[in-house]
Amino acid sequence: MGLFERFKSKNEGVKTQEVEVPWHALTSLSQLEEIEKESLCTPVAIFKHSTRCGISRMVLRQFESNYSPEAEKVKLYFLDLLDHRDVSDEVGYKFQVMHQSPQLLIIKNGNTVHHASHHNIDVSDLEKYT
Template sequence: MNWNKLQDNAQLAQIKQESAEQPVLIFKHSTRCSISSTAMSRLERNWSDSAGIKPYYLDLISFRSVSGQVADEFGVDHQSPQVLLIQNGECIYDASHFEISFDELKQQVVSA
């Protein structure tokens, strides 16, 4: 799995543009939380590039303001860990904690 780093608010405009061509995943990760580490590990173990989802990783401890902007920009409540699936500039799905599942992400892409 090749993570793209999300470290700047300006990248959100780029992500919205990219999501018109392919689904984009934002994974908000707390480096201080064991649940977040477990969720990330499960996601990475089950990941397949064949789903066509471009993954972004946000270290929300280091980039707290970006995390807040993600919540505002896509109209979701902040959670940690959290995934947001972006298509056509909008969040079509979000999940947090142990609800984070690659299989569920794939199903959301197919149904969107």
């Protein structure tokens, strides 16, 4: 056995089924009113992402790779904050959260019940608020 053989994963070569994240694009200010209304019945999450930031890209990949069907009880919105800076700014005002990137906000009953940024973003947080 070679040196690197010891470090190979036991699951190497085994395909795992990836779950596609059901993102909804957040692109306009008017959607924020809809999100507030939706959150009265169903928890809503907003993922704020900077397409020019390596950390944001890494956190997004990790979030998507850990996404599971159990988290589908939360409606997910994806905000490209560089393309929609006005929406990003209004998210902060409307839901009373200081801007970070990347950032995850969970909205329930019209209020922010959880928010996290950078490496504190964890897909398991979605399940806590369903």
